[in-house]
Amino acid sequence: NFHKGTNPVMVTLFETYRCEYKNLVQLPGEGVESLFSRFQSAVNKMRDNIIEIPYKDHDLALKFLHALDIGICGE
Numbered sequence: 001n002f003h004k005g006t007n008p009v010m011v012t013l014f015e016t017y018r019c020e021y022k023n024l025v026q027l028p029g030e031g032v033e034s035l036f037s038r039f040q041s042a043v044n045k046m047r048d049n050i051i052e053i054p055y056k057d058h059d060l061a062l063k064f065l066h067a068l069d070i071g072i073c074g075e
Helices: 005-022 031-047 058-069
Strands: none
Touching: 005 031, 031 058
């Protein structure tokens, strides 16, 4: 408990990391490997601060694909 913090601290950290996850987009000139690294880091930080994250593997995969800037959807 000392290492991770109290429940309110863990919830606040989770919300911070979830915001990071939700706002994840590929930066200009960023490679897929770098984007995936940032994506995995955000997911791992959420997992570290809550017992079960509210996203299934399918949701995580879709989020990563949507974060890619591949110029589809009429762009």
